[in-house]
Amino acid sequence: MADLTTNFIGITSPNPFWLASAPPTDKEYNVRRAFEAGWGGVVWKTLGEAGPPVVNVNGPRYGAIYGADRRLLGLNNIELITDRSLEVNLEEMTRVKRDWPDRALIASLMVPVNEDSWRDILRRVEDTGCDGVELNFGCPHGMSERGMGSAVGQVPEYVGQVAHWCKKHSSLPVIVKLTPNITDIRKPAQAAKDGGADAVSLINTINSITSVDLDLFSPEPTIDGQGAHGGYCGPAVKPIALNMVAEIARDPATRGMPISGIGGVTTWRDAAEFLALGAGNVQVCTAAMTYGFKVVQEMISGLSQYMDDKGFASVDELVGRAVPNVVNWQDLNLNYVAKARINQDECIKCGRCYAACEDTSHQAIAMSEDRVFTVKDEECVACNLCVNVCPVEGCITMEPMAAGAVDPRTGEVVREDYANWTTHPNNPGKCAAE
Amino acid sequence: MSDRMLDPGIAAGRLEPEQLSGNFSDLHPPLDDHEALVAADRCYFCHDAPCITACPTSIDIPLFIRQIATGTPEAAAETIFEQNILGGMCARVCPTETLCEEACVREAAEGKPVLIGQLQRYATDTVMAQGVHPFTRAAPTGRQVAVVGAGPAGLACAHRLSMHGHDVTLYDGRAKPGGLNEFGIAAYKSTDSFAAREVDWLMQIGGITLETGKRLGRELSLAELREGFDAVFLGIGLGGVNALDLAGEDREGMRDAVDFIADLRQAEDLAGLPIGRDVVVIGGGMTAVDAAVQARLLGALNVSLVYRRGRERMNASRYEQDLAAAKGVRIITNATPIAVHGNGAVREVEFEYTDDALTPTGQRFRLAADQVFKAIGQTLEGPDLPELDGRKIAISGAGRTSLPGVWAGGDCSAGGDDLTVTAVAEGRDAAEDIHASLGAQA
Numbered sequence: 001m002a003d004l005t006t007n008f009i010g011i012t013s014p015n016p017f018w019l020a021s022a023p024p025t026d027k028e029y030n031v032r033r034a035f036e037a038g039w040g041g042v043v044w045k046t047l048g049e050a051g052p053p054v055v056n057v058n059g060p061r062y063g064a065i066y067g068a069d070r071r072l073l074g075l076n077n078i079e080l081i082t083d084r085s086l087e088v089n090l091e092e093m094t095r096v097k098r099d100w101p102d103r104a105l106i107a108s109l110m111v112p113v114n115e116d117s118w119r120d121i122l123r124r125v126e127d128t129g130c131d132g133v134e135l136n137f138g139c140p141h142g143m144s145e146r147g148m149g150s151a152v153g154q155v156p157e158y159v160g161q162v163a164h165w166c167k168k169h170s171s172l173p174v175i176v177k178l179t180p181n182i183t184d185i186r187k188p189a190q191a192a193k194d195g196g197a198d199a200v201s202l203i204n205t206i207n208s209i210t211s212v213d214l215d216l217f218s219p220e221p222t223i224d225g226q227g228a229h230g231g232y233c234g235p236a237v238k239p240i241a242l243n244m245v246a247e248i249a250r251d252p253a254t255r256g257m258p259i260s261g262i263g264g265v266t267t268w269r270d271a272a273e274f275l276a277l278g279a280g281n282v283q284v285c286t287a288a289m290t291y292g293f294k295v296v297q298e299m300i301s302g303l304s305q306y307m308d309d310k311g312f313a314s315v316d317e318l319v320g321r322a323v324p325n326v327v328n329w330q331d332l333n334l335n336y337v338a339k340a341r342i343n344q345d346e347c348i349k350c351g352r353c354y355a356a357c358e359d360t361s362h363q364a365i366a367m368s369e370d371r372v373f374t375v376k377d378e379e380c381v382a383c384n385l386c387v388n389v390c391p392v393e394g395c396i397t398m399e400p401m402a403a404g405a406v407d408p409r410t411g412e413v414v415r416e417d418y419a420n421w422t423t424h425p426n427n428p429g430k431c432a433a434e
Numbered sequence: 435m436s437d438r439m440l441d442p443g444i445a446a447g448r449l450e451p452e453q454l455s456g457n458f459s460d461l462h463p464p465l466d467d468h469e470a471l472v473a474a475d476r477c478y479f480c481h482d483a484p485c486i487t488a489c490p491t492s493i494d495i496p497l498f499i500r501q502i503a504t505g506t507p508e509a510a511a512e513t514i515f516e517q518n519i520l521g522g523m524c525a526r527v528c529p530t531e532t533l534c535e536e537a538c539v540r541e542a543a544e545g546k547p548v549l550i551g552q553l554q555r556y557a558t559d560t561v562m563a564q565g566v567h568p569f570t571r572a573a574p575t576g577r578q579v580a581v582v583g584a585g586p587a588g589l590a591c592a593h594r595l596s597m598h599g600h601d602v603t604l605y606d607g608r609a610k611p612g613g614l615n616e617f618g619i620a621a622y623k624s625t626d627s628f629a630a631r632e633v634d635w636l637m638q639i640g641g642i643t644l645e646t647g648k649r650l651g652r653e654l655s656l657a658e659l660r661e662g663f664d665a666v667f668l669g670i671g672l673g674g675v676n677a678l679d680l681a682g683e684d685r686e687g688m689r690d691a692v693d694f695i696a697d698l699r700q701a702e703d704l705a706g707l708p709i710g711r712d713v714v715v716i717g718g719g720m721t722a723v724d725a726a727v728q729a730r731l732l733g734a735l736n737v738s739l740v741y742r743r744g745r746e747r748m749n750a751s752r753y754e755q756d757l758a759a760a761k762g763v764r765i766i767t768n769a770t771p772i773a774v775h776g777n778g779a780v781r782e783v784e785f786e787y788t789d790d791a792l793t794p795t796g797q798r799f800r801l802a803a804d805q806v807f808k809a810i811g812q813t814l815e816g817p818d819l820p821e822l823d824g825r826k827i828a829i830s831g832a833g834r835t836s837l838p839g840v841w842a843g844g845d846c847s848a849g850g851d852d853l854t855v856t857a858v859a860e861g862r863d864a865a866e867d868i869h870a871s872l873g874a875q876a
């Protein structure tokens with residue numbers, strides 16, 4: 001079994017699976033149970049300033065999107081930061097860290113944008129013995145209206161400024177948690193780095209309305225006939241999170257900065273994908289909220305089996321492996337030609353590929369009287385839609401054409417060499433081929 | 435086992451009332467909302483779906499399932515009823531394993547088709563429970579059509595004609611409408627008087643006058659009907675039963691399976707219905723299986739179903755055969771009855787084994803029997819009918835008979851399987867043809 005021990009900005013944990021700052025990490029009771037179940041670390045539910053704690057709504061705070069068999073695909077929430085007093089949280093964190101020294105315990109923080117507030121809270125948090133702090137610049141509802149959370153995360157200057165204060169007033173490693181509710185995720189990441197942060201974590205939740213009650217004409221979740229936008233998370237947000245992680249990982253300005261990958265991690269495979277795109281570890285919230293703490297056991301066994309299969313001795317060998325292959329569109333090889341192939345032995349004759357291609361793509365699938373579906377190579381542009389809509393995994397595949405063969409669609413010989421848009425004759429701004 | 439099961443002869447009350455009501459409850463209990471959503475979700479929404487082709491009434495199955503999946507079972511029901519006004523009964527009685535569900539691509543993929551029949555029931559039950567009838571009549575045309583036989587064929591025909599604005603008089607020789615839905619279908623497929631409730635629901639369309647106790651060849655003649663109406667539809671099913679032509683066939687305890695089933699379907703109290711301890715059913719179709727299974731459910735100790743050919747030739751589907759076996763019916767194949775023994779009442783039936791070409795092998799055996807049900811097929815009966823094709827009414831196109839102005843459909847007409855759903859399709863199509871021809875005359 002592979003060794004999953006991870007060292008993230010100097011913080012070691014027995015595995016790269018941390019619980020993200022959220023209800024699963026809101027109190028001692030939960031966190032102890034999470035550690036017992038095997039989680040490598042937790043980012044404690046975000047702490048606010050001393051004094052009367054924030055209040056939450058007393059009605060529903062979650063909305064959801066479902067797939068087949070009520071499988072939860074997306075979760076939306078309007079919960080605020082911890083609504084328990086700072087003192088109680090700090091005492092609990094101290095006790096837990098004392099009893100679980102080998103696990104990572106990170107304090108998530110959100111206080112107003114002034115230096116004193118950050119200095120004060122950092123002092124108190126350091127006393128707990130925690131391993132680091134995460135600055136919550138991501139919460140997109142409630143707190144943002146009070147000038148915190150994503151209201152900070154959306155202004156790179158504030159991000160850099162607060163990171164800087166934190167490094168100045170504390171020796172703890174600083175992780176800046178980014179909001180995805182921004183046009184270019186690279187900008188706050190650069191600001192965090194410039195401010196001296198040790199790492200970024202992303203994504204926090206995405207502004208969303210999951211559904212509308214068509215009788216009450218109110219967004220859901222509905223509180224007394226009204227709803228507010230919430231933050232979206234869970235499997236549905238993974239593609240957005242993966243892209244944002246990759247953008248930061250390959251940006252020359254931030255390349256090499258440690259990233260904690262968050263957003264829709266539900267299985268070991270999701271986690272491995274984040275790691276391959278440059279995340280040094282992952283944080284999980286919705287999967288735990290859906291299935292309980294035990295899911296981490298599948299994540300651990302799955303990742304370690306995969307690493308054994310690949311011969312990776314440590315998580316670091318996986319981290320960032322896919323980053324060099326993330327390129328811009330213009331860098332893709334236009335001489336690569338593929339065609340769809342339908343395996344007749346696997347085909348169950350549902351005809352979905354036919355409907356999709358005939359109605360909405362390139363009319364490249366033929367259907368015979370007795371429901372045999374075949375690809376017309378002279379029409380197929382290899383768009384992959386048939387593969388995506390086919391209910392039988394592996395029944396339709398994309399087969400690359402060998403160099404030298406003639407593509408029946410274009411009548412052109414498939415070339416062996418690589419050539420992309422920058423040198424394509426149709427490109428008005430092409431540069432001369434070397 | 436209750437003590438009464440051992441009593442020899444034909445006796446009532448072999449089982450306790452609770453056992454009986456359990457035995458005769460729904461074969462497939464209705465899906466609840468969640469089960470329906472899960473089942474609906476498995477549909478791939480196939481292009482030009484094979485299940486639609488396999489359904490004799492061509493219901494747009496992927497569409498209605500998607501309507502269920504999106505929380506609109508009422509719209510789903512309308513999709514079903516547009517093609518098949520007896521979609522509620524068909525959902526219960528269709529041998530889906532040889533129709534839509536056999537064609538389902540998930541049957542090919544995993545051997546587990548989408549539960550089309552049960553989803554159809556879910557949608558149709560929803561609307562029928564609301565008492566809503568989703569169709570209205572077109573403006574009256576003033577045309578009069580006689581429909582003879584209020585079974586599935588006649589009901590479907592009458593409903594479609596009425597929708598087109600024609601006035602329909604629906605005759606049936608029996609005291610109750612419904613045909614075999616009311617008198618033939620196994621009790622555990624149509625519980626809680628569903629057949630009668632469905633007829634009441636269907637009649638909400640209006641424009642249909644039901645006249646029961648009116649029999650063609652007794653109170654009615656085809657000549658008079660042709661005289662008095664603009665068109666006539668015959669949906670009289672197969673009223674007669676084939677005989678075995680055996681020595682001893684008239685002994686006490688020998689019965690036609692369809693009569694036994696009709697009694698059972700009409701019984702107010704199943705505990706009062708007598709059944710043999712040792713029951714032998716002769717035949718290999720759906721009627722034989724239904725008689726055998728229901729004999730067991732009533733408390734018969736030993737029930738044997740004996741068919742003269744091999745198992746693969748049985749008209750009852752594999753599913754029905756397995757159901758019979760699961761209920762404790764012993765299925766014996768390649769054996770033909772040669773004599774009924776007994777002294778006044780039947781005591782034993784003697785059989786001879788045959789090969790697949792029905793050649794006797796000389797090897798014989800006897801089965802103990804206090805009661806024997808004959809289920810070797812029904813026949814068309816009645817004088818005064820249009821030309822026949824073999825033993826059924828000859829038709830061309832959508833049910834046109836040899837007589838102008840007379841259409842036929844369902845079991846009494848040639849072609850098509852003897853199934854409820856086929857009868858509905860034929861009745862509906864004949865109605866469309868009648869409507870077209872009445873329009874052409876106007």
Ligand SMILES: Cc1cc2nc3c(=O)[nH]c(=O)nc-3n(C[C@H](O)[C@H](O)[C@H](O)COP(=O)(O)OP(=O)(O)OC[C@H]3O[C@@H](n4cnc5c(N)ncnc54)[C@H](O)[C@@H]3O)c2cc1C
Nearest residue numbers: 583585586587607613614650670671844845852853854857
């Ligand atoms: C025991 C049994 C079980 C069956 N189980 C199934 C099943 O599970 N699934 C399935 O799909 N099919 C089943 N079938 C077949 C199905 O019931 C028939 O195919 C279907 O009912 C045919 O419909 P129909 O309208 O043509 O005839 P019928 O249902 O027979 O209706 C004919 C009607 O005409 C009336 N009638 C007859 N003669 C006259 C006359 N001279 N004048 C006036 N009225 C007359 C009758 O009273 C009756 O109401 C079963 C049949 C039997 C016998």
Ligand SMILES: Cc1cc2nc3c(=O)[nH]c(=O)nc-3n(C[C@H](O)[C@H](O)[C@H](O)COP(=O)(O)O)c2cc1C
Nearest residue numbers: 020021022046077136204233234263264284285286
């Ligand atoms: C109910 C709820 C409350 C949350 N509260 C916080 C919070 O207090 N601080 C924070 O940084 N993120 C918070 N988050 C965001 C999560 O930490 C995480 O970034 C997000 O849910 C994406 O991960 P996931 O797809 O695994 O759920 C919350 C999420 C949920 C669902």
Ligand code: SF4
Nearest residue numbers: 357380381383384386
């Ligand atoms: S890859 Fe696209 S174009 Fe080619 S057959 Fe499939 S759907 Fe049609």
